[in-house]
Amino acid sequence: MSTRMIIRRLGGGLLVLWLVSILTFLLVHLIPGDPAEVIAGENASQADVERIRTELGLDRPVLTQYVTWLSGVLRGDLGHSLFTGKSVVTSIAESAPPTLVITIMAIVLAVLVGVSAGTVAGLTQGSRVDRLVSTLATLGIAMPSFWLAMVLVSIFSLTNPWLPATGYADLGEGFGTWLSHVILPSTALGLATAAELARHTRGCVADVLTRPYVRTARARGASGAWLVRRHILRNAAIPVVTVLGLQAGRLLGGAIVIEAVFGISGLGTLAVNAVLQRNYPVIQGYVLLCAVVVVLLNLIVDLAYGWINPKVRTA
Amino acid sequence: MTPGHDTARPLLSVEGLTIDLPGVQPGLVEDVTFQVREGHCTALIGESGCGKTLTSMSILGLLPASVRVSAGSVWFDGVDLLTRTPRQLRRVRGGPVGMIFQEPMSSLNPTMTVGDQIAEARRLHLGERRKTALARARELLERVGIPNAARRIGAYPHEMSGGMQQRVMIAAAIACEPRLIIADEPTTALDVTIQAEILALLRDLQRDLDLAVLLVTHDLGVVADFCDDVVVMYAGHIAERTTVDGLFYDPAHPYSSALLAAVPQVGQARSRLTVIPGRVPSAGGLPAGCRFEPRCAHAQSPCGERQPDVSLGDGRRTRCGRVASGELTLQGALRG
Secondary structure: OOOOHHHHHHHHHHHHHHHHHHHHHHHHHOOOHHHHHHOOOOOHHHHHHHHHHHHHOOOOOOHHHHHHHHHHHHOOOOOOOOOOOOOOHHHHHHHHHHHHHHHHHHHHHHHHHHHHHHHHHHHHOHHHHHHHHHHHHHHHHHHOHHHHHHHHHHHHHHHHOOOOOOOOOOHHHHHHHHHHHHHHHHHHHHHHHHHHHHHHHHHHHHHHHOOOOHHHHHHHHOOOOHHHHHHHHHHHHHHHHHHHHHHHHHHHHHHHEEEEEEEEOOOHHHHHHEEEOOOOHHHHHHHHHHHHHHHHHHHHHHHHHHHOOOHHHHH | OOOOOOOOOOOEEEEEEEEEEOOOOOEEEEEEEEEEEEEOOOEEOOOOOOHHHHHHHOOOOOOOOOOOOEEEEEOOEEEEHHHOOOHHHHHOOOOEEEEEOHHHHHHHHOOOHHHHHHHHHHHHHOOOOHHHHHHHHHHHHOOOOOOOOOHHHHHHHHHHOOHHHHHHHHHHHOOOOOOOOEOOOOOOOOOOOHHHOOOOOOOHHHHHHHHEHOOOOOHHHHHHOOOOEEEEEEEOOOEEEHHHHHHHHHHHHHHHHHHHHHHOOOOOOOOOOOOOOOOOOOOOOOOOOOOHHHHHHOOOOOHHHOOEEEEEEEEEEEEEEHOOOOOOOOOOOOOO
């Protein structure tokens, strides 16, 4: 991918982030009535309301408020929680690690399991392995992640006391401890994506197998792992990467449910509590973070396209 | 043009090859027998859907999974390729036998540089390292007439024109110094001027490298220019096996003569184009007797029964009983 193209994609991403920042900022103003009163709650005194109004700068013109807020955001200041007074950046930084770790592990698991199962199924179409993979994939897509999480807990924590049922441990507490806390949540989160990837990979591999260039490669003496790696997987990967990009954004949302089931206090818990308490600065921070992550993921997917598909590089 | 009865020994000998489409059509390709002589070119001609491509694909075991060879043998250099293990067959593919396909754009891997695709056969067959094989690929690109080969080696197929892509295909096919090239309609997808260039290149290579060529085509002009022996296929049967002179001066099957008549003639402007009425029967509906009988202008009552495969001497054969018995004489395109 040319440098010009990367700059163009980056510019597009920044534009999206800017639009998201406007929407996020307006969140406070979209509340019916006086935001300060709503935020303060029904039993708040007039002094409390005034304090919130000044604190959030709601007494100034909207444009001034936005500029002030945005310049704070750009300096890494997302404001303070309305209830604990803690900086939003600190809250997010504290809650992010478990969520990110579980999401990333879920993606790694989904790619490893989904792509390899899909490749084997696509290469052996109609075989028993293919039918097994296809059935499991349909099952995996159909199962809700919270139900799968409960089944996993019941098998691996309750019936057999192999893995902890709840909680999260930092890597600092030892690799084994960390891994034992991460396995079940990431599996529960990632299996549906693995199933989706398996189905897409299978379809793409089966399609690439019918292409004339695969026949050409075979006519040249290529076979086995050489043929799969150089001629089939690289071409099949192009649509699979698209699906992965879409799924990665979804996984971040899905982590909220998984955190609840496993009693992990991560970003999901932070966001849910903020919404329940109408803790607007925290909600704004969470929405902005999600937007940044999604824009980054899209950029990575675009870069991956260029790396896999030379046609995109020169386009 | 080399006469058909000289002494070059056959390098490839297909004998009684029969390909079935199980459950739909036994004998999709039936009892096909022909040779390609060392250093010579055999044309395999006929309309689309006559089994030319199936026949050529079966030689290196590249048939789609839906069809299978049920009888016959494919002798190459003294061994029957149909009895080889997959491993033994892989040593022949891209080694002593190279293949060139019809659509260069879709037949080249879009995610691999042309250099790597040309070098691939050398790495697979000769165990060369990538660097060595790429250096050889650059020479091959020069050999097939691509200017600026050192730079082009790192190009991707979509950065080249159709003619360039076909040159790359040819370079890849000759990378391991093959003795036989199977070319499946190598010029069909190209512009007319490019077709001539590609054919000229193939002819040069054939002469310089002493290649035997099996050329699948439906272009009779190409046959006249390029080939020594001709195999005319119709609906999975060989209608006629002859030399290029035999085909044009003295066709021995009504289908051959109909094909010749369908070629527009220079100097006969504004005349109606002659066509063969009807179309090639499809799999599952092949006639039991002479497969051309329903479309044949010379058909008579016994033609609906199974037709013989009669030798006419000098290695020529026909499947037309009426021509074989001497009761039918056909007109060639050129009278000598």
